Amino acid sequence: MAQDIKTAFVAGATGYLGRRIVAELLSRGYEVKALVRPGSDTSGLPGSVEQIEAEATAPATLDGIMQGVDMVISALGLTRQTDRLxxxxxxxxxxxxxxxxxxxxxxxxxxxxxxxxxxxxxxDLVAAKARFVATLQTAPLETCVIRPNGFFSDMEAILEMAKRGRVWLIGNGSVRINPIDGSDLAAAILDGLEADAKDIEIGGPQILSLDQIADLAFLALDRRSKITHLPLWVGRAALSFMKRFAPRHIWGPFEFFLTSCREDAIGPCHGERSLSHHFKSLCSDSASADMAAVTSR
Structure with missing residues (x-):
């Protein structure tokens, strides 16, 4: 089937992964249509991409938008938006x-x-995604479920804690994952789709414990590691409080992080970019921006 796919439609195209999927599709010669929300920032999308403005939560706006499309790749999901969805x-x-x-x-x-x-x-996040997957797998077309175990962008929360002087982890820090760079993930996704895969588990090139990820963050900052481990019951109590008094964009990411601290989630290794290099690049960019701000005064 892969050779019959010429036009791809990307949902979630303005997000961290979606932008990289669009770039990877273009590099492989696909025509790309991108679903964008009205008023969203589309500055990261190349001019060769056909932008289709519609709201996926409003079915009436979607009528006819996929005519001529061979393949849909959806990276659409709720992250830290502050609306009431x-x-x-x-x-x-x-x-x-x-x-x-x-x-x-x-x-x-x-x-x-x-x-x-x-x-x-x-x-709640994973439950909603799993419910859609169950429906997708009964649909009358070819399907593929892509299962990454964490993006480098997710790990930036640990780097931000390190910048503030201490990383707080739920559990003993021994849980292992192998997060992946967004561009490496996009390439792995397209490799799988072009091989007609039905279900793809994807991880990055390094298997790291949460403690090791925190150490990499402090190393990038050239600081001594300061890590505090909190028992799971503290995390569960904090989540219960958040769900009662905080908005979803606050407790949702915390709930997902809490569940990720409970057991290993290691996917087949893909890519070449290391988390250490990613952290160092972010720190270097931040230092350069600070220096530019000082010299411009």
């Missing part, structure tokens, strides 16, 4: 709206970016 509204229902439109338009394949999980979904 829920994970079920976006990670499940909005993707379901896209799937229905794809089936109606005769799209050949629908690929969805899920997360790498083990066992029963333990967060």
């Amino acid at each position: 829920s994970y079920m509204d976006v990670d499940y229902q909005a993707n379901l709206n896209l799937l229905r439109e794809a089936v109606e338009a005769g799209v050949k394949r629908f690929a969805y970016v899920h997360v790498l999980t083990r066992g029963t979904p333990a967060s």
